Amino acid sequence: MKKLLVFGIGLIGGSLALALKAANAGWHVTGVGRAGDSLQEALALGIIDEAASDIATALQDADVVMIATPVAQIAPILQRIAPYLEDKTVVTDAGSTKADIAEQAQHILGNAASRFVPGHPIAGAEKSGPSAAQATLYQNKNVVLTPGEHTDPAAVQAVRALWASTGAVVREMSPSGHDTIFAAVSHLPHLLAFALVDELAARPDADQFFEFAASGFRDFTRIAGSSPEMWRDISLANRTALLQELDRYQATLADLRQSLEQGDAAGLQAIFERASHARNAWAKRNTSASWKN
Incomplete structure (x- = not known):
């Protein structure tokens, strides 16, 4: 089986793991997190196959590393995993900002930076933690990848395939x-x-x-x-x-x-009408399209 290492088994990372299991995509999911209680909850809920505390051991034979944590934690995690990355391992993230993370990865990962594929699933909810994870969270939702000029195309394809197996629609754009x-x-x-x-x-x-x-x-x-x-x-x-x-x-x-x-009634109405038209047109497109934000 392919080995996926996930940092942050909450709504985003947990939903990815559940979606891959539901799709029978052939992944063995190992979870790494800050709180032992969250890892044990994820194990009990069947979200992950294994919990790990030793990063060097966890990274052995890893095909893909997913960092699904708040954005401020991504760079420290990259620093922790950098010494143990194998040549085949692809690294990606699920952060909501991309330019800062792409720049940090270039400095931290060195030669392995070519196998880092910044990503952002456009899906979520107000709840957090393993219990909030949903196998269907990414179905028909956009996932944006922001590879750089020197990103390995094979790494991009690996991350594309990972997300596509969850039912997501994968798109690309620049980090900025x-x-x-x-x-x-x-x-x-x-x-x-x-x-x-x-x-x-x-x-x-x-x-x-x-x-x-x-x-x-x-x-x-x-x-x-x-x-x-x-x-x-x-x-x-x-x-x-x-x-x-x-x-x-x-x-x-x-x-x-x-x-x-x-007391400019015409001015107010003009703003309201422009906004109403734009909002209704967006909603109509969003309903009829095959993907949603």
């Missing part, structure tokens, strides 16, 4: 292009949701506001229930692109504020 896009469509929405909930929660009469919050508030703030640690790391790792998106968003808010102050 990835970070620009996801700063706008993923990272910024999370910042806004966290900010709104935090601002309301800090009010003396917060309980009254939350008591009357309904579906609009629930839908807008759903992602504020995500892992604070993970989104702290993502925000800092992609801060340049994210700051640019914040500036653009604040400019739009300034336009809205001006329209409100001036």
Whole structure:
């Protein structure tokens, strides 16, 4: 059997393991994690075949290493595995930022950097840990790979095949292009949701506001229930692109504020109509397409 070593057996890494098992893809999955309790839970749930604590031993005969941890932990893990990587071993990750990780891998892995394939599955949920893992999480979902100019094509193909066996749709783009896009469509929405909930929660009469919050508030703030640690790391790792998106968003808010102050009904309606049209068109494409974000 092919050997897959997974760092981080939570929602992302655990779902990958379950999807591979459901597909009978012929992988033996070894889990490595920070917390022994999580590894034991993953074993008990049948997510992994084996738990490992000694990295040198775990890496023996490994075909693929998947690093499915918060982005701030990826570079330290690369440093830990670098001395023990075999010539055949392909390394990939599931981090939500790519340019920083690709650059770190070049410095840390040396010659083995050609076998590092940065990746990002565009799938997730607010829950975390092994119990949140789902065998169907990646079906018809995008997985973005961002190989560099010197990435071994065979390594890219190995990671493509790994994800394809989960039912994912594998796409490629540059690391910088990835970070620009996801700063706008993923990272910024999370910042806004966290900010709104935090601002309301800090009010003396917060309980009254939350008591009357309904579906609009629930839908807008759903992602504020995500892992604070993970989104702290993502925000800092992609801060340049994210700051640019914040500036653009604040400019739009300034336009809205001006329209409100001036009682400009036509201005407000124009913004709302453009947004409504774009949102409905996106939803229609997303429903009819074979893949979803």
